[in-house]
Amino acid sequence: MSTVDQEVSPPPNVNDPAIYDWYREMRDNHPVYQDPVTKWWVVYRYADARQVLTNPGTYSSEMHRMGFPETGLESLPQMDPPRHTRVRQILGTAFTPHSIASFEPQIIRITNEIIDELIDKKRVDLLHELAYTVPIGVILEVLGLPAEDRPLFYDFARRVMEVTPEEMAQPDFAEALGSLQQGAVSYLRERVRERKGKTNDDMLTRLANAELNGDRLTEDETVNFANVMFAGGHISTTMTIANAVDLLDLNPDAQAEVRADPGLLPDTIEEVLRHRPPITTGLRASTREVELGGVTIPANQHVxxxxxxxxxxxxxxPDPEAFDIHRKSEGRHFGFGYGTHHCIGNALGRLEGRLVMKVLHERFREIAVDRDAAVWALPPQMVGFDQLPVELTPA
Structure with a gap:
């Protein structure tokens, strides 16, 4: 059976609220559907999506299966087990819960420093002036890189996130993406080589020297993981922060609760990630013909x-359209992916989201979103804003 020929209305923009009624229609009547434009097989129900995200033998992350050339730039999100398992285990020796928790003072300091520059302004674009700058500043400091190098990674990450599904479906996409990455990759490669054999207390040094039972990351693996931290990690955190500000503004009762009890922030961030995940899809490649949701997907297809x-x-x-900060959904939602490729940097992203919101609430007694002037992000793989103007009232 195939649903590609069944009539389906075109989807609204991913940032149009009408999209959620459209998603409900797809879940009910077309749970697995081949998009006529991109030719991707899109999976709309939770249980089916979990199948895709937790079965790498059938749904591979290695995009060279789709005819993309192997460029040597493959990173953790484009690996399958056992290669993925090996790299992730070695990364785990450097990216430990203790090491992530140790970044809390830096995140608070960087957030306060950026707010100090905004405090006298009554109106700011919170997305560009804080939600972008804090995560980039944090990642640079975590990796031990100078703050003046921020523009290189800011520009690269923006360009990556502006790629459309139509561009991704082109045969020369991998080559084009490799060319786009060259500046950031060359820069990071030099920094990795500088840190080999060193004992600096920064994440890039830990990654460059990470070892598990005598096994080390290759130079390419180290460089590519650091690159992913910029390209994916900071964008996800940026959107999470901006979405948290907007959703709490839309839900004043929840806002009041969180301000009165910052201990609610962990569950609040989880609900932000569930209600409005920063990245729209997890892309895989079918390794064989498979039936899912009553639909037969051929081998070597985007899923x-x-x-x-x-x-x-x-x-x-239950009641999924409600924004409920008391919902217990950590480990179940797909806000930072799921399964084998559950984002290894999710703990850092969650920590940044909680701490930035805590500092914002401490420094401002009111953060009012100018909804008429807000501009939603256009790239279809992001959920969030391109501009988020707010009126700030200092505490």
Missing amino acids: AASFCSANRDERQF
Whole structure:
């Protein structure tokens, strides 16, 4: 059976609220559907999406299966087990819960320093003036890189996130992406070589010298993971921070609760990630013909798990359209991916989200979103804003 020929209305923009009614229609009537434009098989129900994200033998992350050339730039998100397992285990020796928790003072300091520059302004674009700058500043400091190098990674990350699904479906996409990455990759390669054999207390040094039972990361693996931290990690955190500000502004009762009890922030960030995940889809490649959701997907096809739809699936989450900061959904939603490729930097992203919101609430007694002037992000793989103007009232 195939649903590609069944009539389906075109989807609204991913940042149009009408998209959620469209997702519900797809979950009910077209749970696995081949998009006529991209030719991706998009999976809309939670249970089916979980199948895609947890079965790498059938749904591979190695995009060279789709005819993309192997460029030597493959990184953790593009690996399958056992290669992925090996690299992730070695990374785990450097990216420990203790090491992530130790960054709390830096995150608070960087957030306060950026707010100090904004405190006298009554109106700011919170996305560009804080939600972008804090994560980049944090990652630079975590990796032990100078703050003046921020523009290189800011520009690269923005360009990566502006790539459309139509561009990704082109045969020369991997080559084009490799060319786009060259500046950042060359810079990081030099820094990795500088840190080999050193004992500096920064994440790049730990990665360059990470070892598990005598096994070390190759230079390419180290460089590519550091690159992923910039390209993916900072964008996800940026969108999470901006979405948290907007969703709390839209839900004043929840806002008041969180301000009165910062201990609610962990569950609040989880609900932000469920309700409005920063990245829309998890893309895989089918390794064989497979039936999913009553649909037969041929081998060597793009299969995209829709995080936005799955996170609103009423089969998994009661009253899924409600923004409920008391919902216990950590470990179940797809806000930072799921399964084998659950984001290894998720703990850092969650920590940044909680701490930035805590500092914002301490420094400002009111953060009012100018909804008429806000501009949603256009790239279809991001959920969030391109501009988020707010009126600030200092505490």
